[in-house]
Amino acid sequence: xxxxxxxxxxxxxxxxxxxxxxxxxxxxxxxxxxxxxxxxxxxxxxxxxxxxxxxxxxxxxxxxxxxxxxxxxxxxxxxxxxxxxxxxxxxxxxxxxxxxxxxxxxxxxxxxxxxxxxxxxxxxxxxxxxxxxxxxxxxxxxxxxxxxxxxxxxxxxxxxxxxxxxxxxxxxx
Amino acid sequence: xxxxxxxxxxxxxxxxxxxxxxxxxxxxxxxxxxxxxxxxxxxxxxxxxxxxxxxxxxxxxxxxxxxxxxxxxxxxxxxxxxxxxxxxxxxxxxxxxxxxxxxxxxxxxxxxxxxxxxxxxxxxxxxxxxxxxxxxxxxxxxxxxxxxxxxxxxxxxxxxxxx
Numbered sequence: 001x002x003x004x005x006x007x008x009x010x011x012x013x014x015x016x017x018x019x020x021x022x023x024x025x026x027x028x029x030x031x032x033x034x035x036x037x038x039x040x041x042x043x044x045x046x047x048x049x050x051x052x053x054x055x056x057x058x059x060x061x062x063x064x065x066x067x068x069x070x071x072x073x074x075x076x077x078x079x080x081x082x083x084x085x086x087x088x089x090x091x092x093x094x095x096x097x098x099x100x101x102x103x104x105x106x107x108x109x110x111x112x113x114x115x116x117x118x119x120x121x122x123x124x125x126x127x128x129x130x131x132x133x134x135x136x137x138x139x140x141x142x143x144x145x146x147x148x149x150x151x152x153x154x155x156x157x158x159x160x161x162x163x164x165x166x167x168x169x170x171x172x173x
Numbered sequence: 174x175x176x177x178x179x180x181x182x183x184x185x186x187x188x189x190x191x192x193x194x195x196x197x198x199x200x201x202x203x204x205x206x207x208x209x210x211x212x213x214x215x216x217x218x219x220x221x222x223x224x225x226x227x228x229x230x231x232x233x234x235x236x237x238x239x240x241x242x243x244x245x246x247x248x249x250x251x252x253x254x255x256x257x258x259x260x261x262x263x264x265x266x267x268x269x270x271x272x273x274x275x276x277x278x279x280x281x282x283x284x285x286x287x288x289x290x291x292x293x294x295x296x297x298x299x300x301x302x303x304x305x306x307x308x309x310x311x312x313x314x315x316x317x318x319x320x321x322x323x324x325x326x327x328x329x330x331x332x333x334x335x336x
Contacts, residue, residue, distance in 0.1 A: 003231040010235075029331045065176050065236040072243035079250045088332035092259060093293045094323060097302060097312065098334060101320040106309035113290055117335060122290065123281055128335060129260045130277070139267055146280065148273035149264065157264040163255050166192065168199035 010062050014070050017051045017058075018077040025081075037135075048078050092125070175227035180240045183219030187211050187245065201292055202299075203256045212245045262289075 021044075028043045052071055059067045087094065099115055100107055107115070117124050127143075134141040138153030149157060190211050195204075219241040220234060227233050255261060266283060267275045284290075294310055297303045302316035312320065327334060 007231055007235045026329075026331050034331060034333070063232055063236075066232050066239075069176075069236040069239035069243070073239040076243035076246035079246055083250055083253060084326075085330060085332055088323065088327050088330055089334055091334065092257070093297060095334060096290075096293060097297065097316060097320050098323075100303060100310055100312050101317060106306070106311040108309050109291055109294060109305075112294075112310060113285070122284055125259065126263065126277070126281055126284060129263055130280075133260055133263065139264060141277075144277055146263070146275050146277065147267040147270060149268055153264060154268070157261070157268050160255050160258070160261040161265050163251075164261070167195040167256075169195065169201065169203075169256050 006062060006066065010059055010066055010070050013055060013058050014074050014077070017054050018074055018081075021047045021051045021078060022081050044078075044082070048075070051078070095125075175223055176233060176237045176240065178226060179219045179223035179237045180244065182222045183215040183217075183237075183241050184244050186218045187215030188248075190214065202296055203253070205253075208249070208252065212249075215245060216241055 024047055025040075025044050029040060032039060034040065051074055055071050055074055056067065059070055062070070095117055096112060099112060099117075103115070114121050116122055120127075130139070130141040130146050133139045133146075133153070137150055138156055139146055139149050191208065194207070194211070216238060219237050223234050223237045263280065266280055267273065270279070294303060294305065297316070298305055301313055302319055303310050304313055323334075326332075
């Protein structure tokens with residue numbers, strides 16, 4: 001088989017596995033009406049594991065380096081899909097844009113802060129984020145107080161803040 | 174071996190350029206376009222180094238480029254989470270709070286006092302998605318088209334925007 005045909009077939013196989021993963025994941029969400037975030041994560045992990053196995057078996061005829069890189073490319077596609085989902089459901093700037101769009105006309109910044117996220121305001125945004133952090137066991141949150149950080153939360157904070165300092169992007173988020 | 178060396182070289186150049194540029198010109202703009210240009214530079218270096226080490230062997234070059242692409246996507250994933258994440262900012266605020274425990278009201282007050290909300294609007298204004306006139310924010314035609322596109326994507330992906 002010519003090397004170009006090998007590469008094209010391998011890429012087509014990666015694309016097919018990625019498409020199957022995305023379609024099955026969205027199908028699961030529609031079927032369950034996206035009722036459980038944990039269920040969604042578990043199903044995505046299972047689908048990704050199935051995709052990796054499918055690629056590894058399906059590309060048994062390909063050279064080892066191409067086979068391994070195809071698996072990495074597939075995982076990158078899955079990460080891209082998850083990042084897009086995260087943006088579509090939790091995008092902060094996107095939410096502001098949608099609020100202005102639904103407002104129908106010019107809205108002041110102060111009004112936007114109050115109207116943010118279907119009228120939940122910035123308080124609703126911070127509560128949602130803290131609840132997610134608590135679910136991930138990074139920081140306890142009882143609705144009135146947050147903290148102290150768990151050991152994992154401390155490690156995540158240290159790495160992320162270190163990267164922000166290194167890239168001098170401290171005034172964000 | 175050529176694949177490992179070329180991928181390492183491409184990614185190292187990308188990271189070094191990223192760090193140097195971001196440190197030299199600090200900004201609260203995520204500058205994703207510029208980061209994508211640096212990623213392309215990394216990919217080009219990977220291809221060039223692989224070609225220098227192993228010649229124009231198609232399968233090897235593709236393997237190197239796919240590894241490089243995966244690494245770059247992984248980095249973009251981390252960077253997007255790091256650069257603009259409200260959650261990371263909250264973790265930082267909690268760590269700095271006296272006794273490592275912060276009342277929700279204090280976190281909210283700190284957030285409202287900061288320029289984070291208006292910074293986002295300024296960035297969207299610079300991107301041509303909104304216009305601000307007399308303190309009022311409205312969408313440009315481009316912003317309205319962008320929101321419509323996002324709503325279509327949300328329907329397709331069965332995602333609900335919470336913000």
